[in-house]
Amino acid sequence: MDKQLHRNRKVKIVATLGPASDTKSEIKKMFLAGADIFRLNMSHGDHLAVENRHTILRNLEKEFSRPICILADLQGPKLRCGDFEGTKSTLEDGQKFCFDLIERQGDKERVCLPHPQIFQSVKKGDKLLIDDGKLSLEVIKASEEKIECTVLNGGIISDKKGVNCPDSILELASLTEKDKKDLEFVCKLGVDWIGLSFVQRTKDVHEVKKLLSGRAGIIAKIEKPSAVKVFDSIIEASDGIMVARGDLGVELPIEAVPPIQKRLVMKSRQMGKPVIVATQMMESMIHSTTPTRAEVSDVAQAIYDGVDAVMLSAETAIGAHPEKVIRAVDKIAIETEKDPLYFQNLETSRTSSKEGVSNAITVAAREVADNINVKVICCFTHGGTTAELASRERPRAPIIALTPYVETARKLTLFWGLHCVVTTPVDRFKRAVMNAVKAAKLFDFASGKDLIIVIAGVPFNTPGSTNILRVVSLEENFDDF
Numbered sequence: 001m002d003k004q005l006h007r008n009r010k011v012k013i014v015a016t017l018g019p020a021s022d023t024k025s026e027i028k029k030m031f032l033a034g035a036d037i038f039r040l041n042m043s044h045g046d047h048l049a050v051e052n053r054h055t056i057l058r059n060l061e062k063e064f065s066r067p068i069c070i071l072a073d074l075q076g077p078k079l080r081c082g083d084f085e086g087t088k089s090t091l092e093d094g095q096k097f098c099f100d101l102i103e104r105q106g107d108k109e110r111v112c113l114p115h116p117q118i119f120q121s122v123k124k125g126d127k128l129l130i131d132d133g134k135l136s137l138e139v140i141k142a143s144e145e146k147i148e149c150t151v152l153n154g155g156i157i158s159d160k161k162g163v164n165c166p167d168s169i170l171e172l173a174s175l176t177e178k179d180k181k182d183l184e185f186v187c188k189l190g191v192d193w194i195g196l197s198f199v200q201r202t203k204d205v206h207e208v209k210k211l212l213s214g215r216a217g218i219i220a221k222i223e224k225p226s227a228v229k230v231f232d233s234i235i236e237a238s239d240g241i242m243v244a245r246g247d248l249g250v251e252l253p254i255e256a257v258p259p260i261q262k263r264l265v266m267k268s269r270q271m272g273k274p275v276i277v278a279t280q281m282m283e284s285m286i287h288s289t290t291p292t293r294a295e296v297s298d299v300a301q302a303i304y305d306g307v308d309a310v311m312l313s314a315e316t317a318i319g320a321h322p323e324k325v326i327r328a329v330d331k332i333a334i335e336t337e338k339d340p341l342y343f344q345n346l347e348t349s350r351t352s353s354k355e356g357v358s359n360a361i362t363v364a365a366r367e368v369a370d371n372i373n374v375k376v377i378c379c380f381t382h383g384g385t386t387a388e389l390a391s392r393e394r395p396r397a398p399i400i401a402l403t404p405y406v407e408t409a410r411k412l413t414l415f416w417g418l419h420c421v422v423t424t425p426v427d428r429f430k431r432a433v434m435n436a437v438k439a440a441k442l443f444d445f446a447s448g449k450d451l452i453i454v455i456a457g458v459p460f461n462t463p464g465s466t467n468i469l470r471v472v473s474l475e476e477n478f479d480d481f
Helices: 024-033 047-064 116-121 177-189 202-212 225-229 231-237 245-251 254-271 293-304 322-338 340-348 357-372 385-392 406-412 429-442
Strands: 012-017 037-041 069-073 088-091 096-100 110-112 127-130 135-142 146-153 155-158 193-196 217-222 240-244 275-278 309-312 376-380 399-403 418-422 451-457 466-473
Touching (some): 012 322, 024 047, 127 146, 177 202, 202 217, 225 245, 231 254, 240 254, 293 309, 309 322, 357 376, 357 466, 376 429, 385 418, 385 451, 385 466, 399 406, 406 418, 429 451
Parallel strands (some): 012 037, 037 069, 096 110, 193 217
Antiparallel strands (some): 088 155, 096 146, 127 135, 135 146
């Protein structure tokens, strides 16, 4: 158990790696600035680039003796139109425009849409959105070979622009062939979480879980209206959730996104599943050295809602100031969590389940910690369940998650409030208490006569067996390790 840095906040920061953050020196700066989880975006970069970034992260992990969580985000299906004569065309409001399966260049009246699944799914009255919603069309007639539309909002349409079908559930496989290859590649490398893009229904999650076979946790990205409608079943099937506001804001009225975000965050918290809010959190800092006031408020509001993590995408992947943007989010998080309203909001929105011994122990740990000024809650966990339940409670006291498995420690790093430590295996509760005291002192969570809480399960090495809670004074004689 080596000393490691710890953050002065509960919420975690996810940083996306890319061309602007591709070197060991830059990634190290980002880590020291406050990045807890690093995202490998499989939409960009080849396998060699991904492997190089993975190697840098695992070497940093060894250098700082701190588990680093890695999220591999799969690209998912990309729906795009074909090419145009002269590379583009202009569509006018009210005109008729057609999509078909004919592989020839498009013009002002038609273009190829090489996705038969769309033709099989759309119906009269459905909307089609082009280029992230810049153009919108309404279907007036659809067959398996041709979709006739009226242009609602016109503009320039050009080669290979993205197509969104917000009103349709498309019969697409949950993973493309590229996704399947990427999934196997990153699992062999060793990542902790997989981001599943464009989830439409629960079976999409189940299909990917079968392929994963427990090698990583699965985060369902909620970016389709159909996913919002069946969110309760999707979160049941998933290990975590990402509120991907970019595509969600394209396929839904933009004013509908904030209340949906709040509902998804609340449900995720109730279920004890980690939830990430993503997209355009600090967009202006792609170029600017400081965020806008609106961006600061956006990040702070997500933190007030109790999210596990906020995610930076282009800001750190291609932005001019990756380290600065992470430091900015870190400062916002620390200041927000100092506000008395922060924990008041968390407490009024808490809906803890006390069913079962493990649930009852973690609820009690939070209540005891809040009432007698405990400095830290130390929980021993093997598969991660105890620490996940402790995180769900959102206690005021910090939480140290102690585990003998580095894989568990890495995965738990995503969860709110958890400081994860890889420790030696224990077979007696006394040894667990001794390790907890050592960790609390070593990582500067407690000192002197401070009290800590230790929770664990006996017999040890039995997942889900949490059944002991003890309040411990650091003055107790546990110095002999």
